Amino acid sequence: MQDLLYFSQQLINGLTIGSTYALIAIGYTMVYGIIGMINFAHGEIYMIGAYTALIAITGLASLGVAWLPVILIVALICAMLVSSSMGWAVERVAYRPVRGRHRLIPLISAIGMSIFLQNYVHLAQGSRNIGFPALIEGGVQFGASEGFQMSLSYMQITIFITTLICMTALSLFIARSKTGRACRAVSQDLGMANLLGIDTNRIISATFVIGAALAAVAGLLLGMYYGSVDPLFGFIAGLKAFTAAVLGGIGSIPGAMLGGLILGVAESMTSGYLSGEYKDVISFSLLILILLFKPTGLLGKPEVEKI
Amino acid sequence: MRTSVKKLATAVSTSIALMAAGQAAAEIQIGIAGPMTGPVAQYGDMQFSGARMAIEQINANGGVMGEELVAVEYDDVCDPKQAVTVANSLVNDGVRFVVGHLCSSSTQPASDIYEDEGILMVTPASTSPEITERGYELVFRTIGLDSMQGPVAGNYIASQNPERVAIVHDKQQYGEGIATAVRDTLKDQGVEVAMFEGITAGDKDFSSLVTKLKQADVDYVYYGGYHPELGLILRQARQADLDAKFMGPEGVGNKDINTIAGEAAEGLLVTLPPAFDKKAQNQELVKAFQDKGEDPSGPFVLTSYTAVQLIADGIEQAESTDPFEVAEALRSGTFQTPIGTVEYDQAGDMKSFEFVVYEWHSDGSKTPVN
Numbered sequence: 239m240q241d242l243l244y245f246s247q248q249l250i251n252g253l254t255i256g257s258t259y260a261l262i263a264i265g266y267t268m269v270y271g272i273i274g275m276i277n278f279a280h281g282e283i284y285m286i287g288a289y290t291a292l293i294a295i296t297g298l299a300s301l302g303v304a305w306l307p308v309i310l311i312v313a314l315i316c317a318m319l320v321s322s323s324m325g326w327a328v329e330r331v332a333y334r335p336v337r338g339r340h341r342l343i344p345l346i347s348a349i350g351m352s353i354f355l356q357n358y359v360h361l362a363q364g365s366r367n368i369g370f371p372a373l374i375e376g377g378v379q380f381g382a383s384e385g386f387q388m389s390l391s392y393m394q395i396t397i398f399i400t401t402l403i404c405m406t407a408l409s410l411f412i413a414r415s416k417t418g419r420a421c422r423a424v425s426q427d428l429g430m431a432n433l434l435g436i437d438t439n440r441i442i443s444a445t446f447v448i449g450a451a452l453a454a455v456a457g458l459l460l461g462m463y464y465g466s467v468d469p470l471f472g473f474i475a476g477l478k479a480f481t482a483a484v485l486g487g488i489g490s491i492p493g494a495m496l497g498g499l500i501l502g503v504a505e506s507m508t509s510g511y512l513s514g515e516y517k518d519v520i521s522f523s524l525l526i527l528i529l530l531f532k533p534t535g536l537l538g539k540p541e542v543e544k545i
Numbered sequence: 546m547r548t549s550v551k552k553l554a555t556a557v558s559t560s561i562a563l564m565a566a567g568q569a570a571a572e573i574q575i576g577i578a579g580p581m582t583g584p585v586a587q588y589g590d591m592q593f594s595g596a597r598m599a600i601e602q603i604n605a606n607g608g609v610m611g612e613e614l615v616a617v618e619y620d621d622v623c624d625p626k627q628a629v630t631v632a633n634s635l636v637n638d639g640v641r642f643v644v645g646h647l648c649s650s651s652t653q654p655a656s657d658i659y660e661d662e663g664i665l666m667v668t669p670a671s672t673s674p675e676i677t678e679r680g681y682e683l684v685f686r687t688i689g690l691d692s693m694q695g696p697v698a699g700n701y702i703a704s705q706n707p708e709r710v711a712i713v714h715d716k717q718q719y720g721e722g723i724a725t726a727v728r729d730t731l732k733d734q735g736v737e738v739a740m741f742e743g744i745t746a747g748d749k750d751f752s753s754l755v756t757k758l759k760q761a762d763v764d765y766v767y768y769g770g771y772h773p774e775l776g777l778i779l780r781q782a783r784q785a786d787l788d789a790k791f792m793g794p795e796g797v798g799n800k801d802i803n804t805i806a807g808e809a810a811e812g813l814l815v816t817l818p819p820a821f822d823k824k825a826q827n828q829e830l831v832k833a834f835q836d837k838g839e840d841p842s843g844p845f846v847l848t849s850y851t852a853v854q855l856i857a858d859g860i861e862q863a864e865s866t867d868p869f870e871v872a873e874a875l876r877s878g879t880f881q882t883p884i885g886t887v888e889y890d891q892a893g894d895m896k897s898f899e900f901v902v903y904e905w906h907s908d909g910s911k912t913p914v915n
Binding site for chain 2: 244247248251252254255365366367368369371372375377379386387389391393460464465466468470471474475505506509510513514515517518
């Protein structure tokens with residue numbers, strides 16, 4: 239019983255972190271699916287989302303707003319707006335002018351953008367860790383009062399529910415809406431979609447905006463869950479999310495979700511049963527193994543060479 | 546057009562030559578190398594504030610051998626790679642005395658360069674024993690060693706008769722070194738160390754670690770490392786209702802831990818150098834800091850002040866600005882400083898240095914334990 243509780247606790251820890259990896263991974267995978275480039279500045283967009291949310295929360299607190307739902311919703315909207323416009327601007331400034339060139343050029347441009355944004359926040363906000371106020375506290379306990387107690391915090395529940403809502407909304411959007419259909423068309427064949435009258439530039443911008451908005455949601459959630467932000471916050475998270483996207487099959491949205499969850503659970507199980515020191519070793523070995531045996535990732539489709 | 550370019554070039558080169566000449570006359574450069582930015586910049590502030598104050602006061606009193614001290618500041622971000630770059634640019638700038646670096650992992654690679662290039666280094670904060678273990682001639686410190694700090698922490702924990710103790714560290718030279726020293730002390734005292742584990746510096750998610758600590762049912766957790774990670778561990782432990790007492794080295798004892806951990810920082814135990822700013826003999830100096838609007842209570846402010854003072858005293862005793870002669874003077878002399886009487890052994894360590902256990906509070910203040 240004890241062991242089962244311990245296992246479930248580590249599973250919950252892993253799923254929590256995994257679902258936020260998934261939210262960030264969507265941004266990588268959508269952009270890759272449509273224009274075949276890796277947007278390395280995406281981790282920074284997520285970091286900026288977290289900072290914006292923190293600024294909004296602090297601002298509201300100083301205005302005397304104390305009702306939690308209002309604070310959260312306003313912070314969420316601010317973070318999504320700022321991150322989305324940032325995502326849009328990054329595409330406009332750094333990627334569109336080099337689109338269609340050799341693959342390496344947009345990649346270098348993305349890395350440059352990432353360094354620029356990181357240092358910009360360094361200058362604007364300082365390089366120190368800034369504490370995030372604990373807004374959602376408490377939780378529910380399972381298990382006997384003596385011995386190991388499993389706890390599920392309200393914050394974790396919030397993360398699950400928000401992720402679930404975002405993922406459902408995104409899936410519906412891609413499957414049902416006109417823009418969603420255009421997105422799928424562009425990802426299948428950009429040139430053909432253009433010929434059929436789809437404004438591909440608009441669709442590509444929309445992809446960046448959606449990815450950035452989801453990253454902002456993750457930024458707010460993880461900022462609150464962990465309790466601090468710093469300008470390098472986006473780098474590691476971005477790397478992990480990118481791994482999740484590749485693991486699940488880059489270009490595939492359900493793949494990103496699955497990849498994120500698997501990665502999160504693998505990490506927490508490693509630190510739970512082996513040692514925290516091996517966390518990254520295991521998750522990246524997992525990535526290598528999957529790429530060796532299934533180069534397209536878990537749910538990725540093999541790329542058909544178009545002639 | 547051509548002549549004007551030529552004129553400009555001549556003017557520029559003359560002024561550069563003049564500037565260089567100006568520097569060469571009657572000035573002793575003191576390099577201050579530490580993190581001005583980055584996650585542990587808080588400690589860098591202490592270091593820079595202490596060293597600047599010492600330079601200011603020494604110059605106000607007529608300088609060293611009639612020459613003025615000039616501070617040259619370098620930012621190493623507490624990054625070993627950056628520290629090497631900084632050390633090289635120090636060499637290029639012709640600086641021969643350094644106060645720094647702060648993080649042990651920066652001090653170590655930088656000290657190799659200083660020793661090779663004949664630059665005297667006094668670190669006000671690096672406590673890793675390895676730094677002075679290599680028989681270097683020009684390396685000194687104004688702080689104790691992990692091998693002194695670890696036993697203080699270990700003995701304190703043992704004196705509380707804990708049932709099970711966990712030790713966590715950040716896998717860096719400083720954190721792992723001190724954690725190992727604590728583990729060895731605890732073993733000698735017969736206390737069971739239930740867990741000895743590393744985390745990755747810069748990580749944010751410690752929920753798995755906290756769950757594991759809860760499962761191991763420990764009543765003391767010692768953390769070797771810096772405040773950004775411990776702050777998050779404290780906070781996440783509190784959210785998960787982990788009921789254990791946390792303890793850390795002086796790398797966690799600053800006010801930034803309160804902004805990260807909030808209420809969860811209450812009751813944290815920290816080993817720190819004794820509060821030099823509370824000593825009666827230092828009150829005048831403390832007031833000088835306060836008049837400037839600076840806080841002298843940080844653990845590295847007065848150690849940095851002392852580092853500059855020792856360099857100045859060493860130069861005067863040796864009657865030379867040759868780093869090797871100054872090092873010889875430091876080894877043979879006895880110096881009265883704000884951190885007490887300083888005498889050096891052959892390795893460049895102080896013959897005695899004391900660490901004290903403090904209890905940290907959620908408002909950023911601290912009270913000595915026993």
